Amino acid sequence: MSRHTIEYRDYAGPVQSDLNETLVRELTEPLIADLSPAEQGELFDLLSEAHFAHPEAYTRRDRTNDPLAFGLPELTVLLTPVMLAAMNEAVRYVVASALARGTRATANAIRRLFGHRGPDNPDTGDTLVLTDQQWSEIRRIVEQVARKGGVAADQAEVIADAVIGRGASGRTAS
Amino acid sequence: MTAATTRDGEQDLPVARPEPIRAPAASRVHFLLLILTVVATGAFIFLSIYLLIPAKVQRLNATVASCTAAQEADPAFTAPVLTDEDVERAKEVSRRFQACMSPTLLDSATFVAVGLAVLFGSAIVIYRVHPWWLVRRRRLVRLADRGPGPLLEELERLRREMRLTRCPDWRLAPLARTTGGQAFGVPGHRYLQIDAGLAVLRVTDPPAFRAVVRHELAHLRNRDVDQTHMTISTWRAFVVVALVPYLALMLHPNLFLNPLGWRWEHVAFVSNPASAWYRFGSLLVLTVLVYLTRNAILRGRETHADATAAIFDQPDSALPTVVGRLPAPPWWRRWGTHPHPRRRLAAIHDPRLLLTAGFWELVGVGIATGLVCGSMGFLIGINFTVDPVLAFAVTGLVAGGLAVGLLTVAIWRTTARDPAAPPSWRTWLGNPTALVVGFLAGTFLTLRESSTVSQDLASISPTSWMVATALLLAGGVVLSAWITSAARGVLERPDRPGWGMPAVVVAAVATGAVWFAVWLPTSQIDDGFADGWGAPPAVGADIDWYTWVAAVTGAGYGPMGRLVFNPLTLFGLTLLWLVPLLVATAWCRPLSPLQPGPLRRASTATLLGFGAVVLLSVALPAVAPLAVPASVRTGSDAPGVSFEVIYENTTIALASVIVAAVMITVLVRVRSHGPALAMLAGCATTVLAAVVLSYLAEPLACHVNVGAATEAPTGCFDDATAGRLSTRAHWTMLQAILVAAPASLIVAVVRSLRRRSAPEAPTGARPVRGVVVATSAGLGLLAAVSLWLAVLTAPVAYQVWLDRAFG
Numbered sequence: 001m002s003r004h005t006i007e008y009r010d011y012a013g014p015v016q017s018d019l020n021e022t023l024v025r026e027l028t029e030p031l032i033a034d035l036s037p038a039e040q041g042e043l044f045d046l047l048s049e050a051h052f053a054h055p056e057a058y059t060r061r062d063r064t065n066d067p068l069a070f071g072l073p074e075l076t077v078l079l080t081p082v083m084l085a086a087m088n089e090a091v092r093y094v095v096a097s098a099l100a101r102g103t104r105a106t107a108n109a110i111r112r113l114f115g116h117r118g119p120d121n122p123d124t125g126d127t128l129v130l131t132d133q134q135w136s137e138i139r140r141i142v143e144q145v146a147r148k149g150g151v152a153a154d155q156a157e158v159i160a161d162a163v164i165g166r167g168a169s170g171r172t173a174s
Numbered sequence: 175m176t177a178a179t180t181r182d183g184e185q186d187l188p189v190a191r192p193e194p195i196r197a198p199a200a201s202r203v204h205f206l207l208l209i210l211t212v213v214a215t216g217a218f219i220f221l222s223i224y225l226l227i228p229a230k231v232q233r234l235n236a237t238v239a240s241c242t243a244a245q246e247a248d249p250a251f252t253a254p255v256l257t258d259e260d261v262e263r264a265k266e267v268s269r270r271f272q273a274c275m276s277p278t279l280l281d282s283a284t285f286v287a288v289g290l291a292v293l294f295g296s297a298i299v300i301y302r303v304h305p306w307w308l309v310r311r312r313r314l315v316r317l318a319d320r321g322p323g324p325l326l327e328e329l330e331r332l333r334r335e336m337r338l339t340r341c342p343d344w345r346l347a348p349l350a351r352t353t354g355g356q357a358f359g360v361p362g363h364r365y366l367q368i369d370a371g372l373a374v375l376r377v378t379d380p381p382a383f384r385a386v387v388r389h390e391l392a393h394l395r396n397r398d399v400d401q402t403h404m405t406i407s408t409w410r411a412f413v414v415v416a417l418v419p420y421l422a423l424m425l426h427p428n429l430f431l432n433p434l435g436w437r438w439e440h441v442a443f444v445s446n447p448a449s450a451w452y453r454f455g456s457l458l459v460l461t462v463l464v465y466l467t468r469n470a471i472l473r474g475r476e477t478h479a480d481a482t483a484a485i486f487d488q489p490d491s492a493l494p495t496v497v498g499r500l501p502a503p504p505w506w507r508r509w510g511t512h513p514h515p516r517r518r519l520a521a522i523h524d525p526r527l528l529l530t531a532g533f534w535e536l537v538g539v540g541i542a543t544g545l546v547c548g549s550m551g552f553l554i555g556i557n558f559t560v561d562p563v564l565a566f567a568v569t570g571l572v573a574g575g576l577a578v579g580l581l582t583v584a585i586w587r588t589t590a591r592d593p594a595a596p597p598s599w600r601t602w603l604g605n606p607t608a609l610v611v612g613f614l615a616g617t618f619l620t621l622r623e624s625s626t627v628s629q630d631l632a633s634i635s636p637t638s639w640m641v642a643t644a645l646l647l648a649g650g651v652v653l654s655a656w657i658t659s660a661a662r663g664v665l666e667r668p669d670r671p672g673w674g675m676p677a678v679v680v681a682a683v684a685t686g687a688v689w690f691a692v693w694l695p696t697s698q699i700d701d702g703f704a705d706g707w708g709a710p711p712a713v714g715a716d717i718d719w720y721t722w723v724a725a726v727t728g729a730g731y732g733p734m735g736r737l738v739f740n741p742l743t744l745f746g747l748t749l750l751w752l753v754p755l756l757v758a759t760a761w762c763r764p765l766s767p768l769q770p771g772p773l774r775r776a777s778t779a780t781l782l783g784f785g786a787v788v789l790l791s792v793a794l795p796a797v798a799p800l801a802v803p804a805s806v807r808t809g810s811d812a813p814g815v816s817f818e819v820i821y822e823n824t825t826i827a828l829a830s831v832i833v834a835a836v837m838i839t840v841l842v843r844v845r846s847h848g849p850a851l852a853m854l855a856g857c858a859t860t861v862l863a864a865v866v867l868s869y870l871a872e873p874l875a876c877h878v879n880v881g882a883a884t885e886a887p888t889g890c891f892d893d894a895t896a897g898r899l900s901t902r903a904h905w906t907m908l909q910a911i912l913v914a915a916p917a918s919l920i921v922a923v924v925r926s927l928r929r930r931s932a933p934e935a936p937t938g939a940r941p942v943r944g945v946v947v948a949t950s951a952g953l954g955l956l957a958a959v960s961l962w963l964a965v966l967t968a969p970v971a972y973q974v975w976l977d978r979a980f981g
Contacts, residue, residue, distance in 0.1 A: 041324070043373050046370075047348050058349075060349060067472055068358070068472070069352065070390065071354025071372060071386050078371065
């Protein structure tokens with residue numbers, strides 16, 4: 001880790017929560033569409049609202065022996081809260097890294113960094129560039145959060161690949 | 175209301191599907207027994223707590239001392255009881271003692287009542303707030319607030335398919351990764367929770383999603399939500415309000431007196447180990463019983479919901495797959511909250527299995543009944559009335575009625591699986607045996623029993639206990655045989671009326687509860703069922719056969735008087751034949767008892783019995799003077815039974831034998847509706863016999879001067895009264911049942927072994943309308959006369975049952 005980066009855990013984050021929520025939601029939704037199509041659309045909205053209302057709940061372990069409940073015995077891995085949490089931590093790390101270098105991490109720059117482009121997000125303006133080491137750190141953070149959310153190790157790698165993959169394409173573009 | 179929750183999709187309703195099998199109301203009876211068990215156990219717990227409050231105990235002791243002193247100072251208390259006036263004075267002494275004690279006893283009763291009110295009030299509060307708590311704890315999101323969407327639209331479509339007219343409040347549990355749902359709520363506001371995992375399943379496995387949602391909707395359709403949550407609330411309130419405080423007091427008896435002064439030698443297990451451990455063991459078993467009853471209710475609702483959901487889940491049914499994937503509970507959770515998946519699958523494939531009831535279920539009911547009878551009878555006896563017989567009878571009437579109701583439902587459910595099959599011995603013998611075994615176990619678990627364990631107060635001899643048990647079992651088996659027959663009679667009909675089953679339950683309860691209410695107080699007394707033979711004659715005791723007749727015909731049987739002078743006895747017996755016939759004649763189809771075959775045989779037997787009674791009435795006045803010397807027949811002041819009484823007893827005994835013979839004949843000769851027709855023939859012969867005895871036999875005996883009176887009797891035909899008619903009818907019928915009941919058991923056993931209980935083949939002939947009208951009118955008249963005779967016992971019944979308590 002270079003001396004210009006700060007430890008992720010030291011960063012409390014100046015990013016406003018509202019902005020953060022919108023941004024994280026924007027960045028996560030396409031990933032959900034790819035990895036868990038069943039959660040896209042109205043369910044994604046419902047789950048993301050619940051996640052931001054209770055950000056730590058994604059780590060909760062549900063009981064399956066409720067005397068009055070009926071359903072399949074297996075627990076479903078809800079990717080929406082896990083990926084929202086992972087993306088939130090990744091964005092927070094990026095913002096912290098930028099601040100450490102004395103640059104400003106705008107929302108558009110973060111969008112571009114993670115390969116999120118569209119007609120309202122042109123390829124101009126501030127850019128963020130991360131080193132391979134920082135991308136590795138983001139991968140570690142995403143995997144760590146995913147595992148904390150009950151995702152199996154191999155699936156956590158897939159999630160990290162998805163996040164980094166979009167970021168990698170953004171890096172190439174910049 | 176959003177567009178998605180309106181009824182705009184009615185045109186999408188599927189074509190009519192078969193209605194789900196409506197499960198009998200066994201779970202409701204379970205629920206009532208749960209409540210009664212909690213009441214009985216809770217009452218004793220609160221009474222125990224009352225007795226651990228120093229001020230209350232001091233007041234009670236002082237009252238007992240002063241009232242006892244006042245009673246012993248009363249001259250009437252020590253005076254010998256020889257005359258009716260002495261009896262009345264003794265009753266007055268008892269009433270004065272009760273009046274002296276009543277303020278203190280009322281105080282303890284109020285304490286118990288308040289404790290129970292707090293317990294059930296807590297249960298109601300828990301029940302009322304459970305929706306709020308679940309919504310808050312699970313952070314449920316109202317789907318309708320977000321407007322229409324694919325999820326809500328599909329849920330509404332499923333709701334309409336299940337023909338639920340009222341929309342539940344659909345809620346998403348966004349933090350739940352489980353793939354389940356849950357119906358809950360209170361009347362007027364039902365919630366249906368959809369786990370986030372289940373919402374995902376809508377896309378990944380739509381049939382499984384629909385199966386789960388339909389299962390939850392089935393709970394709303396089966397209307398079991400309130401009972402379920404009230405059951406859980408009652409259990410929680412019982413633990414918090416009654417169980418925990420009681421256990422705390424067992425560990426710290428001086429908690430109220432000196433909360434900080436706990437000493438190990440004061441602990442009940444140390445100071446009085448035998449009683450304390452018995453109480454603790456009883457309490458443990460009682461708690462387990464309440465818990466298992468709770469679980470039985472929850473298991474029943476799940477299986478019923480599976481069967482209901484399966485009806486609507488046919489085209490793409492994934493319910494068996496979903497249920498098949500559920501993990502099988504280990505053996506120690508067999509009595510848990512969820513049934514074994516194997517049983518659930520079986521109920522889905524064959525909903526008739528819902529109708530079966532296990533022996534363990536009835537054993538549990540029996541235990542609960544035993545607990546209630548032991549505890550509540552004792553409590554009512556010491557708190558509200560000086561008459562323990564009345565206290566136990568009232569308790570037996572209520573608790574026994576419920577137990578008989580559940581026994582009826584269990585037999586009904588078993589019979590409904592295959593009504594045409596010959597009834598198995600498990601049905602009419604196994605079910606009542608399980609109930610009786612449970613009842614006996616329950617009587618040993620009452621806290622009253624535990625409080626007297628070290629005082630040797632429960633001094634019922636083993637012989638007395640066995641006799642009482644055998645009588646209870648015999649009564650249960652006879653009643654079960656009738657229930658089985660009546661259930662088959664209704665269930666064999668493809669177009670049976672909806673009121674058939676409730677009517678059979680009412681008839682069984684009306685009869686069984688009354689007999690049990692008479693049995694229960696008698697069983698509490700040592701040798702209660704062992705009253706001896708009739709007293710020897712006042713004159714003629716040296717004639718052996720005459721003394722033998724006096725002994726046999728005058729045999730007193732403790733509880734018989736309480737059945738004879740009881741308006742409910744003949745009422746119940748009338749229902750035993752009236753209900754099956756009413757159900758059957760609702761169609762007038764072939765195989766109806768009004769068909770010539772079975773009814774003709776019953777009528778013929780009745781007429782033959784009537785003829786025999788007439789013959790007896792004519793012959794006995796002629797034979798008696800030949801057999802008994804005039805000196806014996808003449809009245810005497812010597813102690814013993816007079817000829818007049820022996821003659822009357824003999825007449826009634828012979829009439830009873832005739833009625834019993836009629837009933838047995840019908841049972842043997844009629845296979846379809848045998849018990850009902852036997853009871854009909856018995857009642858008809860009894861009424862006719864009572865009329866003949868009152869208006870022919872007695873006047874004739876008087877007219878020919880059987881009593882060898884020195885002056886020729888006059889006004890022989892003016893002496894008959896309606897009251898005596900009623901008494902004769904009751905004695906005749908009840909003695910006939912005593913004779914016929916063992917015979918009916920033998921008939922049932924023989925039939926069961928020979929497997930010849932299939933209904934008689936239809937004759938194909940339609941009954942003649944005139945015969946049907948005449949027969950119906952005759953049956954209506956018989957029912958009316960029987961009820962009139964039952965009402966006539968009311969004045970004497972008051973003296974027998976209520977006079978001691980209420981004056």
